[in-house]
Amino acid sequence: MAQLVSVKVIGMHCASCASIIERTLKKKEGVVSVEANFVTEAAKITFDGGLTTIEKLSESLKPLGYSLDITDGENHAGYHAAAGGKTKEKKQRELVSMRNKIFSILPLAVLSIIVMAWEAAASFNLAPEMPAVMEGLLKILLPLMATYTIIIAGRPYLLGFYRFIRYGKANMDTLIGIGTSVAYIYSVMILIFSGYLKSFVDARYEYFDVTIVVIAFISLGKYLEARSKMKTGDAIEKLLHLQAKTALVVESGEEREIPIEQVKAGDTIIVKPGSRIPVDGVVMGGFSYVDESMLTGEPIPVEKKTGDSISAGTVNTTGAFTFKAARVGSKTMLSHIIRMVEEAQNSKAPIQALADKISGVFVPIVLVTAAASLIVWLILGSHYLGFSQAFSYGIMAFVGVLVIACPCALGLATPTAVIVGVGKGAKEGILVKDAATIEKLYKVNVVVADKTGTITNGRPELVSFQISSRDYQASALPILASLESRSEHPIARAVTDYAKGKNIVFGEAENFEIIKGKGVTGQIGGVKYFAGNEKLIRDLGVEFNYDKIKNETLQGKTPVLLATKEKIIAVAMVADAVKPGAGEAIKNLLKMGIKVVMLTGDDKNTASFIAKEVGVTDVMAEVMPEDKLIKIKELQDSGNIVAMVGDGVNDAPALAQADVGIAMDTGTDVAIESAGVTLLHGDISKVAKAIKLSKLTMRGIKQNLFWAFFYNIVGIPLAAGLFYPVLGWMLSPVFAGLAMAFSSVSVVSNSLRLKTKKL
Numbered sequence: 001m002a003q004l005v006s007v008k009v010i011g012m013h014c015a016s017c018a019s020i021i022e023r024t025l026k027k028k029e030g031v032v033s034v035e036a037n038f039v040t041e042a043a044k045i046t047f048d049g050g051l052t053t054i055e056k057l058s059e060s061l062k063p064l065g066y067s068l069d070i071t072d073g074e075n076h077a078g079y080h081a082a083a084g085g086k087t088k089e090k091k092q093r094e095l096v097s098m099r100n101k102i103f104s105i106l107p108l109a110v111l112s113i114i115v116m117a118w119e120a121a122a123s124f125n126l127a128p129e130m131p132a133v134m135e136g137l138l139k140i141l142l143p144l145m146a147t148y149t150i151i152i153a154g155r156p157y158l159l160g161f162y163r164f165i166r167y168g169k170a171n172m173d174t175l176i177g178i179g180t181s182v183a184y185i186y187s188v189m190i191l192i193f194s195g196y197l198k199s200f201v202d203a204r205y206e207y208f209d210v211t212i213v214v215i216a217f218i219s220l221g222k223y224l225e226a227r228s229k230m231k232t233g234d235a236i237e238k239l240l241h242l243q244a245k246t247a248l249v250v251e252s253g254e255e256r257e258i259p260i261e262q263v264k265a266g267d268t269i270i271v272k273p274g275s276r277i278p279v280d281g282v283v284m285g286g287f288s289y290v291d292e293s294m295l296t297g298e299p300i301p302v303e304k305k306t307g308d309s310i311s312a313g314t315v316n317t318t319g320a321f322t323f324k325a326a327r328v329g330s331k332t333m334l335s336h337i338i339r340m341v342e343e344a345q346n347s348k349a350p351i352q353a354l355a356d357k358i359s360g361v362f363v364p365i366v367l368v369t370a371a372a373s374l375i376v377w378l379i380l381g382s383h384y385l386g387f388s389q390a391f392s393y394g395i396m397a398f399v400g401v402l403v404i405a406c407p408c409a410l411g412l413a414t415p416t417a418v419i420v421g422v423g424k425g426a427k428e429g430i431l432v433k434d435a436a437t438i439e440k441l442y443k444v445n446v447v448v449a450d451k452t453g454t455i456t457n458g459r460p461e462l463v464s465f466q467i468s469s470r471d472y473q474a475s476a477l478p479i480l481a482s483l484e485s486r487s488e489h490p491i492a493r494a495v496t497d498y499a500k501g502k503n504i505v506f507g508e509a510e511n512f513e514i515i516k517g518k519g520v521t522g523q524i525g526g527v528k529y530f531a532g533n534e535k536l537i538r539d540l541g542v543e544f545n546y547d548k549i550k551n552e553t554l555q556g557k558t559p560v561l562l563a564t565k566e567k568i569i570a571v572a573m574v575a576d577a578v579k580p581g582a583g584e585a586i587k588n589l590l591k592m593g594i595k596v597v598m599l600t601g602d603d604k605n606t607a608s609f610i611a612k613e614v615g616v617t618d619v620m621a622e623v624m625p626e627d628k629l630i631k632i633k634e635l636q637d638s639g640n641i642v643a644m645v646g647d648g649v650n651d652a653p654a655l656a657q658a659d660v661g662i663a664m665d666t667g668t669d670v671a672i673e674s675a676g677v678t679l680l681h682g683d684i685s686k687v688a689k690a691i692k693l694s695k696l697t698m699r700g701i702k703q704n705l706f707w708a709f710f711y712n713i714v715g716i717p718l719a720a721g722l723f724y725p726v727l728g729w730m731l732s733p734v735f736a737g738l739a740m741a742f743s744s745v746s747v748v749s750n751s752l753r754l755k756t757k758k759l
Contacts, residue, residue: 015411
């Protein structure tokens with residue numbers, strides 16, 4: 001039975017590492033697929049549990065310097081919070097350790113740079129020759145400094161070199177390890193055997209300073225990269241901090257504070273002002289306003305009263321209330337959001353495929369290129385410069401090529417942008433399923449929207465109330481609400497909600513009776529009243545001019561007529577109202593050059609009125625679920641990239657057929673499962689924001705890939721000395737190391753810029 005697990009990978013820190021892990025695990029029996037992401041330091045592994053285990057897979061990686069962090073901890077958001085805290089603490093400790101090592105070798109690197117600059121200036125008569133005493137002192141100091149640097153900060157690179165020799169697996173550390181080791185060993189040989197080697201090599205050149213500066217620059221670059229990478233994932237960290245650690249539970253009439261992990265569905269929980277709501281549930285008593293901005297992006301606190309749903313991670317702002325726990329642990333909305341964001345950040349976009357292929361063969365190609373550079377210098381350089389000088393230049397080219405080549409810039413280009421983009425989306429109430437969705441979404445040129453629950457609120461609301469009898473100016477609404485309070489019909493709920501919103505006090509009618517298909521009747525204050533549709537009023541024989549409500553009924557509004565046996569008292573109009581901001585949302589999509597189509601199962605009159613109200617010109621009404629799917633296929637066959645926005649079970653086939661499905665979180669689970677994007681708070685205005693987010697993310701990815709390719713295409717030939725015959729100059733290993741460090745940091749920094757962009 002195949003199972004999918006997501007695990008942290010210890011020791012994975014570059015694109016080549018990810019490639020090695022994927023290739024190694026894919027060869028193991030029972031492994032179906034592997035997707036490693038070195039930015040998040042995680043891997044998604046699908047394997048047959050009957051043929052292998054995650055423990056066995058972890059053991060197979062250990063000789064290569066990697067292991068899988070096998071922890072069973074996806075049971076609840078409380079675990080996520082604890083694990084997230086531990087992970088952050090561990091990373092902080094690693095950063096401190098890296099920083100301490102850099103501080104210990106940085107003075108040596110600065111001294112080495114001063115020495116190199118002095119020697120370079122002296123060779124151009126821009127500075128006096130170095131005094132013999134100082135030169136002699138440096139002959140002793142530089143080897144000691146280089147040895148200290150390798151011991152303190154060079155260990156990971158030497159291990160990379162060792163694993164290459166032992167197992168034939170090479171990553172970025174291997175390149176640095178070989179390059180700095182060759183420079184160091186060459187320099188030691190010159191130092192000890194200069195008398196014997198002077199006829200073969202130019203004994204004036206030693207590269208102890210190169211070893212020191214390259215390791216220092218690359219260590220500094222890796223530190224800055226690690227610090228920046230931590231910032232790319234801060235969306236998850238912020239979500240984890242939303243989780244309450246404890247809950248105030250009522251048991252046997254007493255309040256007791258318990259850890260969040262111990263809360264069970266059905267528990268009664270008290271939430272005091274300023275407290276964070278621990279789990280999802282339904283308000284049982286009390287009244288308050290809850291700040292849901294951290295989950296939905298909406299800044300205005302939402303009113304919560306008896307019967308209203310509340311979500312874990314939101315904050316109670318004013319009054320205290322009690323609620324019954326409904327969803328706990330991994331089933332809460334907060335846990336769902338965390339899980340979605342983690343999965344999306346660990347996923348790969350199709351555009352990353354090329355970078356992955358190159359990263360997979362990059363290190364071997366660089367090793368061959370470095371060796372070829374040395375050989376070419378020995379063959380051609382000897383002819384023009386003499387063997388000894390050509391050999392020195394060849395060593396410099398060999399080391400420079402190994403040091404400057406950076407698969408990390410390629411590997412960082414896509415995932416860092418995806419992580420920042422997905423995180424920014426989560427903060428805005430836009431949950432993206434995976435990286436492939438981002439890539440599809442930015443190409444969308446047609447948005448197909450369902451009407452009910454997407455453009456409209458998806459529930460009946462009382463939109464107007466006209467009183468026809470002067471005798472009932474004050475009592476008409478209380479009477480209607482009293483009648484409807486005994487009914488379970490959605491229209492009855494719309495009436496009672498409206499009355500409650502107006503702070504109307506009403507009781508229950510006596511001798512209540514439902515008149516099937518027509519309405520209700522009951523006695524209030526000894527008088528018999530009727531509330532219902534036109535059929536009910538016609539049956540009563542009460543006169544009413546129906547032309548007064550004809551236009552409103554053509555707009556899809558449903559009349560509720562309140563009457564006695566003698567006359568009409570009032571007329572309430574109930575409709576599924578357009579969502580606030582829906583018109584502006586459609587307008588924003590049209591401004592972006594995106595065509596908007598509305599599909600609905602409602603009648604043509606209602607559909608046309610709603611479409612006109614929000615500015616949609618392309619409408620299809622009275623369609624079945626399969627008709628929605630056919631319409632989307634027609635649009636796709638015409639060359640369009642289609643996004644479908646919906647919320648119901650009947651939208652699921654169309655959401656699955658569309659290039660990108662966008663679901664409202666106020667809708668059904670089936671719709672959400674079929675979608676690539678989920679919009680919290682059911683806010684259609686977030687559709688345009690989601691598309692803009694995808695465009696910004698893809699722009700960042702393309703910029704990163706361009707820089708990564710350009711850097712390697714230009715940098716490697718410069719380090720190899722390809723342009724030396726023309727320029728009389730080649731890139732030294734020191735500057736190669738600096739460029740390599742800068743390339744990775746610049747890619748991560750460019751991705752982080754997305755955080756500052758306004759959607």
